[in-house]
Amino acid sequence: MNGRMYKYLAAVAVVTACVLLYVGKRVAWFEDMMFPTWLSILVCVLIAASMFWILLRTIKGKPAERRTVFLYVGIAVSLPLLMTISVHVPISTEGQLLFDGMKRIQPGSKVLVSFDYDPPSAPELQPMAEAFMRYCFERDIKVIIIGLWPQGPQQANLALAKLLAEPAISAKNLVYGVDYVNLGFQSGNEFVIQRMGSDFKSMFPADYRGTPYDSLPLVGNVRNFSGIDYSFNLSAGYPGTREWVLIGVDRFGLVMGAGNTAVQTTGMYPYVRSGQLKGILGGMSGAAEIEELTERLGKGAKFMVAQSFGHMVMIVFIVIGNVAYFLHERKKKKA
């Protein structure tokens, strides 16, 4: 059999395994494949040993091929999801600051939540959105949703669907238009915020379903930002938190906290320090923080073990590369 035949056989084997797993789960052949503790430890030891082998090969001048690096990253991220390890999530000062701001929101207050992200950023921001809105719904805080990204309102609908199915929130019999409303998306980036500063209705004449603004009891008497008690922005880029700070906060006096993807969180720290932002959640760890603080662990906390392993593998690869580099340089100098 030549190489191509082996590849076809491997592909068929993988597809068969996937079908068996898929069917097996649905007909309850197995519950799940979570590792017992001893297996989790064994897997960690094996990964560490194999990385030591990569270190030796790299020092010998045979660096790992890029697909090997890809494989290790995939393993480092996938296998921890099968491990049952519980971890304590450290709370950052800015995450605590945000939560302290949330605790000051009174029942009956109106909170503006801006969904400024798309599906690629959902693993980081969706858990934050769910945790924040769950907190609001449990305390009878009204939620007004808008989006500066076209996918934002749809991400909001996904979060709402999940929350409204939870027993504690379902028991509250929340009414659309009274307890929460989704005004949808409007184009114009920072000009949307600018226009909302004078008149919400002009920028959002109807909600995402087409219900006229004045027919929605929750927003009927909200003219502009002065009718909003707190704002929470979920942002993955432009337009996002920066535009909200520049216009909503500094020009119209909005009180705002933010949840950002990790990539743009570092750039928001000056706003937190200057008080323009009342706290920030950064990336997956930020999502885990808000889940820990609101005492409702979800996907953010669940992924922290795998996140940790991913970071460790990344660091080890960088260290391996540098160790090999320095040894190589020393050899060159001696020669």
Place this chain on the structure above:
Amino acid sequence: MHHIALWVAAFLTLGIISFLYRDNAWYKICESVFVGISAGYWFVSYFWDNLYGKLWLGVFPRDPAQQPDYILLIGGALGVMMLLRLIPKIGWLSRWPLAFIVGATAGLNLIIYFASNVMVQVEDTIRPLFGANYSSSAYDIVGNIVVAVGTFAALIYFFFSKEHKGAFGGAAKVGIFVLMVTFGASFGYTVMSRISLLLGRIDFLMGDWLGVIK
């Protein structure tokens, strides 16, 4: 239907991941599907939310009590001129809405960036280092000094009109160190972000699709 949906999603996910092995037709098809679907989604979103929801209903409101806002027609006209870019002979007309976009953005950004990113940030940098009434803790005092000195040094580094020599060069060197720490923190967060995104897809494949994790 849900089963078909999961397999379609898994097929597309694995198609994109197959690029890691090498460029192939499966990946290229998935990429083309992504481009087509995205363009269609944005096309429809902007139509219903903006062109119909704001422009059309603003000029021809369904509620008889609401006054038509004919001023929106100017925006509509500018928008149609933008579309004329597709016709080479009269494509030059698209410069008018483009000029409007650029002018509006410049006018707004000129003020808001100066007010927020310069005035407020400078004000916060020169806050009392030891706190009001010397009330800050040692941790905060050290932090305030680091922020004040670090910001100033980094700004000195960005001043390329003067040669970085002597005391000025020394301050610029401190600025570089501060910026290196900044970029390192950005790199660390970038790594975190990328791994989080990967985790999301792995969770779908192993959880929603194959069901091997809780």
Place this chain on the structure above:
Amino acid sequence: MRREIPLLITGIVGIVLVVAYFIPHFPFNRMADWSADWFSIVAAFAIWLGALNLFRLSIENVVKRKPGWGYAVVIIVCFLISAGVGFIEGRDFRNPGSASDWIYNYVYTPLSSTMFAILAFFVASASYRAFRARNLDATLLLLAAFFVMLGRVPIGDMLVGFLPEHWRLSDLSTWVMNFPNTAGQRAILIGIALGIVSSSLRIILGIERSHLGGD
């Protein structure tokens, strides 16, 4: 006149918005509101321009049988399906259970998410090959990255659990983020803001004309 009128539009709109910030009363507030409404509408048409241009280029690729024209057919078909379904379903196209919602959840979301997810692999590979602590600056960058990467996840504190509270990796990463990182980011913010101010002024005054393109 092909360049003069656009320059005039740029200047007038820019000045109106600047003045409206300081005099938020009639007529400037009204003019600023109009500008925001028009901007929103023109931005929507700009997206339409992009989508229609993509459609036009794909059709051109198919008609002229350029290399890879088969993929252009896929683009055209998917565009028509996505747009067609969205138009037919009307304003409720985002409602859970609609065909557009199905396409969004099971086609668009997996594709867009995975496109970004594979970046993790490339970051790892690039870091392994190129990230070297060749000098003090690079070493500082590397150390800051390590502290932040370990401090922001639980494993950081687990590794240094023997250290007293407030001296662990999570506290160190918090300090790095709140102080040196803030200092550097603030300097970058100020620098960028000053650049934006100067370029905005040049655009409004008509000194910068690159946005008008060639004639």
